[in-house]
Amino acid sequence: MAKKEYAFYPGCSSQLKASASNYLVSTNSMCNKLDIKLTEIPDWNCCGASIGYCEGGELPRIAINARNFAQAETHLPGQDIVATCAACWLSARESKERLDASAQLMKETNEALAAAGLNYKGTAEVRHMVEVLIEDFGYEGLKAPMKKSLEGLKIAGYVGCQTNRPFGIAGESFENPMYLDKMVETLGGEALTKYEQKVTCCGGALAFSEPEKSQKQIRDIVESAYDHGAEMIVTPCPLCQANVEVYQSEINKKQGTKFNMPVVYYSQLMTVAYGGSAKDAALDGQLIRAEKLEKIAGK
């Protein structure tokens, strides 16, 4: 199979020593095994994220996303832009769709880009890594590089919001997307398909500004995973991962719970199933160690 090439948009959190560095590391390992070549968009910038709305406004947010597109079009022509971060993907795709839909907006955006000598033509496609995996490889294709089964591992697939809404993965429902479950099953693990908090919001950026309210969300997400007998949670979103993993200790402290639920990325599961080491899968990047997964990696 020919190598598949994509323009990679890792986003601010998926940089080395950033909060989702384990996502970056495991993504790279996973892509190696799948023979995917990711090339970072040269000099990419932050997407603005949703929370940028307040100060950023509409056009500046779209313009900075267009800057990334322009860079990709220029330097990686013909390659789809692939994001791993839910917020990056959403901001980018939303910007792209709005630019595609409005000639006026396109004009204004290019006026802004011109200030840096750039131009966006509207050719690059914006995709999420999960879309690449499902659409370009398919579940059967994802099975191919498997070296180990995740047999016996009970995993709650937590999809969260922004990889799911408003765009989502083609063919999946907003209320009960099944792709994480299918991925887990593909890798031989036990998917907890009835896990009902799979699309509950973790609070997003409000984890910072409204900790009480967000932690209530997080508590529901973790508690339900326990109720269904989960041994870990898997997610495709760095903010979901961070919020759900990091705040468990806070919740324990405040509310007397004893949460200790590992939260991993699908890329980590795949790296392990594809025979990668715990280090390849960046399992050392977990605040709550995914011991069972480490064990399989160590086998």
Next chain:
Amino acid sequence: MTASIATNQTILVVGGGISGMTAALEAAECGKQVILVEKTPVLGGRTARLYRYFPKMCHPTCGLEINLRRIKQNRNIRLMTMTEVVSATGSRGNYSVTLKVAPRFVNENCTACGKCAEAVSAEVANPWNYGLDKMKAAYLPHNMAHPQRYVIDPSIVGTPEGEKAKAACPVGAVDLEMKEETVTLQVGVLVWATGWRPYDAAKIQPYGYGRFKNVITSLEFERLADPHGPTGGKILRPSDGKEAKNVAFIQCAGSRDENHLRHCSRICCMASLKQTQYVREAFGDEGKSTVYYIDIRAIDRFEDFYQNVQKDATVSFVKSKVARIAENAENGNPILHGVNTEGYQRYAVEHDLVVLAVGMEPEITGVKLPDDVILDSSNFIEGSKDQGMFGAGAAASPLDVNRAVQSATAASLRAIQVIRKTASTEAV
């Protein structure tokens, strides 16, 4: 084969529900030749599967009985059941229509004695009850089935079960050798009275139809309330067979929603108001109905019915499109989440059962409609460019029964006019 039973003076009515029967009968009773084609083994269509009609709370089978009596005695109508239109070509006054006739495996000798059903043990899902229960694979579709002839389900043809049915028939009516036939007819005019089907409730994801057993559609609820339905008329919920005394009705399930159906399906408000009275009928003051709505569309005299239901202490109204349904894992109760927009009250309420008032979609799937047919944005039939084909009833617009009958009667006259013009052209 080409049948010579029709000419360009014949009106072909497609669909044997209330609209199709009406269109066919009204034309036939004006002396016109009509072929009435029905896809299923029996006449009656969707209305025959309703327990009661609003607003009179009378039974659809009552009107069906009269219409069947009219059809049985009217020699101007030729009825073809288990027949579907495959294609229609030609133009006003001169259409060539290809029909596919599925085998019933029972011929006209059948006396509906029921021996075949006694002999057969295989069961199939019962479409009359929307698959809520099973029936024998040799069956009379329902009590008032017309033609009053049994049907052998194709699944047992060629099996020992099929042979059992054949052996049990005292009058040699079971014919397992029947084959699908294709028939071509020349007709002058077509009336599409193909009716409607419920919007696929599973597509309304937040409501969990298909995921939560105690979330059902309004059509399924009709069958639960009907003494001839799967529960013998007891309102029992699917998850555990317990009496569903506290029922939520969710309006606009699919309708008035650009994610689903753009149009308002018109009947659902009245249908739910009616169904609250099923709950009252079953449980008296113990029953509890809650209607979640955007606008209650109880148009014209139906308003009287609405006002009466409003007076019923067991029924309450919440102006809210329910946001989502969750399930109480312990008791299987659906939990409705949303906000009452009148004054902004947040709720998370458990009910025994949720009934989705699903919207109407035109039922024209599988038919190769001629290019001439004009459809509106929701695929209802507006008419045809050549004015030789007409939509009638719910195929033409989301209509309640009395408006469907009105529409079918009108379509019938328009069809007669085409026939008349064809005749006068030929006479020249």
Next chain:
Amino acid sequence: MTTANQAAIERYRNNFLKEVEANVEEGHMVKMCMQCGVCAGSCPLGPHWTHSPQKIFMMIRAGKRDEVLGSDSMFMCTSCYNCMVRCPRQLPITHIMHGLANYAHRLGLAPKGQPTRDFATLFWNNLSKKGRVNELMLTLQHYFRNGLVAGIKEAMAMQGIGLGMFKAKRINPMEIFGGHGVKDLKGFHAIIAKAKEIEDRKKGFTA
């Protein structure tokens, strides 16, 4: 007639709707709401608001300018998009909420000290400084938003997490001195400045 009543009568006109249509992101869709309330029930932070989106839309149509623009409701948006995908009229509710918050913020009418308002401002300023988010600085600035003492307290409370992140190599103390950023920072800033200029001109803000 009382002045209050007179004022209410004056207010109950469509002018605020026009203002919103002109100046708020996707504001032209506000008029398409049919008051079903599905958004109100779909919001994860719904219980914490004064006004639901659907009610805000009605208030806009009723001309309740001060109540809307002074509300903290829009700042409760977690950008989960639940409301948006369920809206039967396909209103881009999330964007309208962002747009209203932005408008209120820019007009200076948004509630002072509203934590999400502050954090969101912090976030944008952080990312626009170097083109990429400096997570450490963002966190610290957030903790110290209410002054040194409160900041130390909050930071201390969270130090376990910080330590864990450090151990997991998911935080870099060196970021305090710079960290990630785009190379063409000048160009990046020029784009933002230009975009802001265009937008402000359109929306009637004088820079």
Next chain:
Amino acid sequence: MNAPATPKYAAYICSGCGIGDAMKVGQLENIAKREGKMTVVKSHPFLCNAEGVQLIKDDIANEQVTHVCIAACSRRAKTEAFQFDGVAMSRANLREGVLWVVAQGKEHDEVRQEMAADYVRMGCAEVKKMKQPAGNVKEASSKAILVVGGGMSGMTAALEIAETGYEVVLVEKSGALGGMAGNLWKRQPFKAPYAEAQDTGVADMAARVSSHAQIKVHLNSTLAETSGAPGRFTVKIAQESGAVTDVTVGAIVQATGFTPYDMAKLPDLGGGQANVVDQVGLEALAKAAKGGEIKRADGKPVKSVVFVQCAGQRDPSGQHLSYCSGHCCGTSVKQAMYFKDQNPDIDTVVMYQDLRLPGMGEDFYRSAQQKGVIFTKGKASKVSGGDSCNVTFKDLILDEENTIPADLVVLATGQVPNAGVDLEKWNPVVTAAEGGDEAAKAQRDEMRATQSVLKLTYRQGPDMPQFKHGFADSHFICFPYETRRTGIYAAGPVRRPMDMLQAIDDATGAALKAIQAVENASVGRAAHPRSGDLSFPTARLEGCTQCKRCTVECPFGAIDEDEKRFPKFNEERCRRCGTCMGACPVRVISFENYSVDTVGSQVKAVEIPEEDEEKPRILVLACENDAYPALDMAGLARMNYSAWVRVIPVRCLGSVNTIWITDALNSGYDGVMMMGCKKGDEYQCHFVKGSELAHYRMSKIGDTLKQMGLEPERVVTQEVAITDNARVVKLINDYVAELDKLGPSPMKGFG
């Protein structure tokens, strides 16, 4: 039809479907021969198949059989097989009525056989009293159709009828065609994309009507008198000038439209104030503006407008209209667009409680929102006028009282049907007038002259009976066109509240029904629900006591009184329900194939066992429309009911003559049960009043029973629905148990 002069009776007994296994068919044959006095008696193992049917056909052809009793399955089954032209036929229900409902097993053989034997006796007895109706072909029958009203509905009906090849006489009260539609600036869209108001098309339509060769238009005209019946209505058309034209028509479409509810009755909502108009008033302003700036009566341009929906409608208090007129939400949306299309800066608010735009109306609603029309869910409590109006209302979403100022307020008032005289009000006046009350006489004449539309000379009043709120239809779910005056059909908003699109469909449907009516009348065929029935009632006037019960009770006003005050049957108006037959105390009214005798002889044909046999007999008179099918379905479901009952289907409980009941009780039946349809406001009786009349008559039968020394429980009346198959079984079995407690009828042995 050329029926042979000498009747010849034949009975055919089917032994198929297990009848032969469970019953002694030979004995049944003997009964048919000896007791039933049938000339030809044959049995067949499979009577409904081609061979069995041929057997009967051969006898009709070769043996000159004229009367056939088929003892097989229910009369509702195998009807296509057992269809013999020109032959009178009865059906003895051995399958659904005996085999399937009597408990299985040897121990029930005796009662089963007795039941079957009685049904054979009854079938034979009935057929002997029957004549095959030939129909009454009317050579001079008129096929022209009168359309009353020249609005959208009337013009549509006229054109549709004319296009189908029938002559039309159209009478319009005003000087021009167009009616209410002619007052409109624009109409709502009928087709996708449902986004913009459309030209009404009235002018074009009026031109087509006026120039149509087959339509004769009478403007400035009203009906002065309508007499006759379908096929032969004589109508006096009076012009404003006083000239009267007589026309003969076969059927009538009443498309007299509506009047807007009087705003003056809504002073709280500003009715009567200068800058408050109703929707018709707004159309006038829009028409005057011709697409330009809409101005108020005082000439001031309208810069803000509020539409108050449901003004004087949906009112549960009874003070105003209780119903919803259906069109007004759409009309206000359209009218709001008049303003927005002309100037988007005009503030337009539609204040509604439930916005009612069904079907594709949702697109129209969206389009108005797109144009900037504001929709506010609120209930207006007060509109104060003056140069600027203030609408005070409760905002139902924001949950607060509020006030909006507006240059103009439009009240969406409802449709009041122009239905003519309300017979509920007419009847007491007439009764008083006939009693000699002079004031009542004057009032009657006044009502007739000023309120009536049709001015029918019918005994039962000058207009169609109204069902509810002044609207004229009856079976408005399955058979919405069925008014209670045969051959007269309501179309458009006079039938029920409706918008223009529906009125067009409605008028087209009514046109068909009118055409059907003239065709039916020409061959003496009944209209719905006994469509195709060729029988008709005749009366032996020599026995008539002029009690008028038949004329008063006929649900369809079919019977007038002649100069000698005898009932005058108008066959073409008759629906063949037999209510007159049931009403007649001296039993002089009968149909060829359904009479006091056809049923009475069945009642008497049943063999009544002696008291000591302990075999009670119970007569069940079951309405053939709902109760009889329910009994059949009980059979189909193999439910068992008591073999003591003998069921006779009747056309309608209204046709039940009390003589059948007294005859039955006299001859030793232990009880009589009647099963009919639901009565009352939500009646399900196919003949509207039959079931109610039966209940009423039976409530009076107590005295007769007392005279006979019988308990009142010996006669019961039940309301039964068609789905009640389980319930009819229970009703029968419970009644049998009750009668068992009562003990045998003391009349036994006297019969």
